[in-house]
Amino acid sequence: MANHDQALAQLSDHVRKTAMLESINSLLNWDERTYMPELAGPYRAEQITWVSAMLHERKTDARLADWLNDLADHPACADPHSDIATTIREVRREFDKQNKLPQRLVEELARYSVTGQQAWVEARRDNDFGKLRPFLEKIVALKREQAEAVGYKQHPYDALLDDYEPNATTAEVKQTLSELRSELVPLVQAIRESKQTPPVEILHALYPTSAQEEFGKQAAAAIGFDFHRGRLDVTHHPFCTEMGPHDCRITTRYDEHFFSSAFFGILHEAGHGLYELGRRPEEYGMPTGQYVSLGIHESQSRLWENQVGRSQAFWQHFFPLAKQQFPAALGKVKQDDFFFAINEVKPSLIRVEADEATYNLHIIIRFELEQALIVGDLAVADLPQAWNDKYREYLGVVPPNDADGVLQDIHWPAALFGYFPTYSLGNLYAAQFFEQADQDLGGLASLISRGEFAPLLKWLQDKIHRYGRCFSPAELVERATAKPLSHEPLIRHLRGKLAPLYQL
């Protein structure tokens, strides 16, 4: 018993300190992307490299194995969802994974992910996939090696997916996303053929930056983002990061001639932030206080951005306030027109600019292609053609060049394989959670239309945030919604909103 207590205390202290070092690294990264002077970059890279090396040392510290051995028969493990059981299970999971990877592979992956990204920048600039190809071939080979080293039951892709969506299997995700695709493709096709066109020019009037910032902060605060525990700053590629139990920083960028990018970006990042700030502060740094998966994280951002932020109810409350903030741009605009404009669906080439409906098709394409690369069914050399074929088939558009096609994302050059599907999983989780919360809370539309967001946030905190990693994503979905993950709530959400707008 004393042995258990001591081992748990030592392990917890080690894990919390490691998280503290991660939080310091987060500040180094946040500052680099917001305020750091231009010429400070090279030294900042040295700082981050050194901290990363210290982190790797801490995560592979041999004492972890000793503590974990001492804790293997801890009585609290009888309940696998208890805080102690979760701590032991998740620390072991991470430690085992780190230790299964040969040092040489870790280093090669780190090196190729840097050179791969550098090659990608050039390849994209010169619209020349050939410049990326040799790097990508090496990276794919290394990721296959990683999958073999870590091990998997059915599909080598399982091992990679597990880094981002623990316990998810390729087969299940494939099944769900195939079902989603088979509904989405005809829906998008029907919208293409619709005679209705949203008055999107409304969104391209002049929206002064300072008013955008004020309005964005107002909305973020309204949904529950606590500016005493967080900030909003400007960056090139928006992100959300945390660096302490009460320190969450979201970022955005402003386009004076486009309303949507900053506003929905802020709601999106604030959604991530609500998840960060909604977990138990006293568990900060422990698996019990950690986000459970990228898919669940994305569900929280997407829910606030789309299910809430792109709803009629939301604008019943916010449109009068928007008119006050942007009298020149919106003074004479009707709410219905504005609502249609922010819900435009239009197949396009670039994932990060895609709308709520077509976005998932961009993801499904990448998911299918990366599986094929990992399993060896597709050669890197054939990737551009395969990319273009799928864009034609699923979205009805064909990239005019590789820069706007296969070269648009940084993920593969950065050795991130298994990451893409978490975006769509996030959309699916979001729809299923929202539908359930709507039912549990007796109609969210009326609450939201009165600007009352607290009940929804509390529902999310109670059902998801507070558990950290105590439950797997699949378990959280089952517990919160009494059903396994399905494509149906998302399709219902999209059809319910888009059918009337496009008169389908």
Added chain:
Amino acid sequence: MANHDQALAQLSDHVRKTAMLESINSLLNWDERTYMPELAGPYRAEQITWVSAMLHERKTDARLADWLNDLADHPACADPHSDIATTIREVRREFDKQNKLPQRLVEELARYSVTGQQAWVEARRDNDFGKLRPFLEKIVALKREQAEAVGYKQHPYDALLDDYEPNATTAEVKQTLSELRSELVPLVQAIRESKQTPPVEILHALYPTSAQEEFGKQAAAAIGFDFHRGRLDVTHHPFCTEMGPHDCRITTRYDEHFFSSAFFGILHEAGHGLYELGRRPEEYGMPTGQYVSLGIHESQSRLWENQVGRSQAFWQHFFPLAKQQFPAALGKVKQDDFFFAINEVKPSLIRVEADEATYNLHIIIRFELEQALIVGDLAVADLPQAWNDKYREYLGVVPPNDADGVLQDIHWPAALFGYFPTYSLGNLYAAQFFEQADQDLGGLASLISRGEFAPLLKWLQDKIHRYGRCFSPAELVERATAKPLSHEPLIRHLRGKLAPLYQL
């Protein structure tokens, strides 16, 4: 030889990594004082405490002793000012000092400096010196113990002064500051009796914050502060910090109804920043790339703030620009009136608000009192009375209460003894450097009046910045000005400017 090379490489790597950790700590501190969300404080304190503990471990690492032993007979030490000799000497100096302090004393000082500051906040708020007294008594006892542990030749205060102004002795500083005092007291007295009064109301018109920021940045950039290697942000208590060879952050605060605080504050901090950015970047983290003393650091800020920024020549260049930035406040103001206003001399109670002439009397009072405390000539209980007596004698004013008297500064409650005189040493160095540069460059006034600051900055870089710790402060002064430090240049500077203004 190989042994020397290896030991030097290992020692250098260790020292540079320690500086890297310091630079990370600087970011944690800078962020805390600029952008950190309100409720993030407690976790930030934990981060900083942990990093500080790691720093202490690195600085007392036993391997340092081994490397230093291996390097004791390094041939480069034949020239004590060479980079290698400087590295060996200064690392040894720091290591020996750290190791002379018993661990218990280090911990007690750390603890009492924290509780002392907390008690000080209360004591100041309640205007009750009694609440600080027991803490201050303990701190004085600990500082005396520190002086005994570290050792000294003549005066126990030497050992404390050495922390901030290496190699300076109490006797020398006492001599110089006494001479300064004997000239300053009658000068200030004469100004008090002068019939001339500066039109200071000019400085209290409306100066919009955004224009102040723009004008301050313009001036900082003009004197050579490189905004590609630095930033200016807002804080409560302005400071300058560096976190890399090309990353120096200065801060200020704006008062819309007082021109001077932000503007001269920015020049002051930019002066510190020019010293940070003027040292050799490739020596960053080594003693050869480090600031040599607080007094020399302060001389760089004071020189740009006072010798440059409060000169007629400076405003010949900048007054037309100021009129453009602040047309409402300065449109009809004459340059001579503005110049007199920014050079007002008026005895007052609060050090940080004092003018260029009386400031040094505030410092001399503190210097004399803290020496007496350390040597045991003055009891903490008698400090408030002694404080008030000296204010009456040197400045002709008496604090109406301790909050505006002996309780105004954080230094003593924070266990900083030996720190105060570096402020006045800075003023003395600044005047002596400026006088010499004026001579060497054939008249600075004409350069400055044309907005040409580069020759002066280059002179400072060549004579001071680039040496890091290769020379002691006294050696730098001797080399740069061919004279030991004297109070005369500062008195000449003050008299030269103030006598015509006040018609003395």
